[in-house]
Amino acid sequence: MWTFVSPRFIVYGDDALSFLEGERASRVLIVADESITKLGFVDMVKSYLKAEKIEVFSDVEPEPSIETALKCTKVARDLQPQLIVAIGGGSVMDVAKAARVLMEVDIDPIAITPFTDLFELGYTKKAKLIAVPTTSGTGADVTWTSVLTDKAEHRKLTPANKEIVPDVTILDYRVVATMPKRLIAGSGLDALTHAVEGIVSVWRNEFSDALCEKAIEIIMNNLERSYMGDAEARAKMHIAATMAGLGFGNSQVGLVHSLGHTFGAIFKQHHGLCVGLFLPYVMQFYLKSDAKTRMDALARKLGLRDAERFIDKIFELMKKVELPTKLSEVISRESFEKSLESLVMNTLNDSSLGMSPRIPDYDQTKRIYECAFEGRRIDF
Numbered sequence: 602m603w604t605f606v607s608p609r610f611i612v613y614g615d616d617a618l619s620f621l622e623g624e625r626a627s628r629v630l631i632v633a634d635e636s637i638t639k640l641g642f643v644d645m646v647k648s649y650l651k652a653e654k655i656e657v658f659s660d661v662e663p664e665p666s667i668e669t670a671l672k673c674t675k676v677a678r679d680l681q682p683q684l685i686v687a688i689g690g691g692s693v694m695d696v697a698k699a700a701r702v703l704m705e706v707d708i709d710p711i712a713i714t715p716f717t718d719l720f721e722l723g724y725t726k727k728a729k730l731i732a733v734p735t736t737s738g739t740g741a742d743v744t745w746t747s748v749l750t751d752k753a754e755h756r757k758l759t760p761a762n763k764e765i766v767p768d769v770t771i772l773d774y775r776v777v778a779t780m781p782k783r784l785i786a787g788s789g790l791d792a793l794t795h796a797v798e799g800i801v802s803v804w805r806n807e808f809s810d811a812l813c814e815k816a817i818e819i820i821m822n823n824l825e826r827s828y829m830g831d832a833e834a835r836a837k838m839h840i841a842a843t844m845a846g847l848g849f850g851n852s853q854v855g856l857v858h859s860l861g862h863t864f865g866a867i868f869k870q871h872h873g874l875c876v877g878l879f880l881p882y883v884m885q886f887y888l889k890s891d892a893k894t895r896m897d898a899l900a901r902k903l904g905l906r907d908a909e910r911f912i913d914k915i916f917e918l919m920k921k922v923e924l925p926t927k928l929s930e931v932i933s934r935e936s937f938e939k940s941l942e943s944l945v946m947n948t949l950n951d952s953s954l955g956m957s958p959r960i961p962d963y964d965q966t967k968r969i970y971e972c973a974f975e976g977r978r979i980d981f
């Protein structure tokens with residue numbers, strides 16, 4: 602048996618936030634971060650709410666820790682909101698997704714798995730969760746996981762359960778109108794990676810394929826224009842990121858994310874930039890697997906001859922949006938060589954690896970890193 606997981610509503614448009622006017626909650630918790638608050642988006646959300654009491658938790662840091670999720674949980678427990686609005690990037694949504702469950706269920710976040718019966722543990726879904734993504738990439742507004750960091754153990758924890766998914770996602774084009782260019786490029790490549798990984802994953806299915814395919818088409822045709830300031834393309838990218846989120850959320854990401862997570866954690870680089878860097882190299886690695894047929898079919902749908910041409914197109918797109926196409930543009934050879942062993946070992950231990958259509962061994966992983974560092978084509 603399979604279950605397709607998604608929010609109840611996806612509201613989108615130039616004034617999508619006005620959906621909040623219909624909310625009847627008297628106590629609302631808004632989860633955000635400092636920059637979102639400074640940009641005035643928290644006030645924008647408040648202006649649509651009729652609640653008697655609104656509290657704002659804006660202490661979310663990038664790569665949020667378990668402690669942050671627990672701090673937010675404490676605020677939620679004290680307030681007992683009927684509605685939580687998470688406005689921000691993936692980090693903000695991840696914290697809100699965890700806090701919504703933890704405010705009712707006293708459980709170690711690590712113990713929340715896809716098999717946990719939260720209702721048996723006392724969960725009643727007391728608070729509705731509305732996600733308002735302010736970047737176009739993470740898909741966290743529609744996925745059923747929350748990525749938290751255990752700072753003491755230097756590891757990522759991923760509570761996952763279909764009850765974690767937000768009830769509503771609001772894609773309001775105004776909040777992405779002023780997104781910095783670097784973020785447009787990085788988050789756009791993250792969305793593209795989600796869609797490509799979702800389509801080659803061993804857990805792919807007809808629903809995820811349909812969403813990933815359409816997302817790839819939109820991203821390939823609109824990312825550069827969005828980067829150059831085209832408002833219509835920017836709106837399309839916002840929709841495509843959520844579409845890719847629904848796709849990979851119901852399939853899985855794989856090797857690209859294992860490499861990207863690892864590289865990002867060691868060299869403190871933006872998630873989208875990291876996964877984008879590895880995407881074309883991993884696709885080259887997949888040319889010698891069953892995934893080649895799927896990538897060829899995908900290429901033809903885009904009007905390209907085959908997967909190789911599609912990979913070239915991705916490299917071209919990365920250059921157009923001024924992203925690096927090899928690791929040596931980001932780090933020095935010395936620091937690369939010093940970290941290579943950890944990079945390889947952490948990649949092989951990453952939880953996303955298992956759903957990849959071709960899993961590299963130790964030597965292959967090392968060679969993938971070397972090729973990606975030098976910008977050399979992978980032909981093994």
Ligand SMILES: [Fe+2]
Nearest residue numbers: 739791795876
């Ligand atoms: Fe990602």
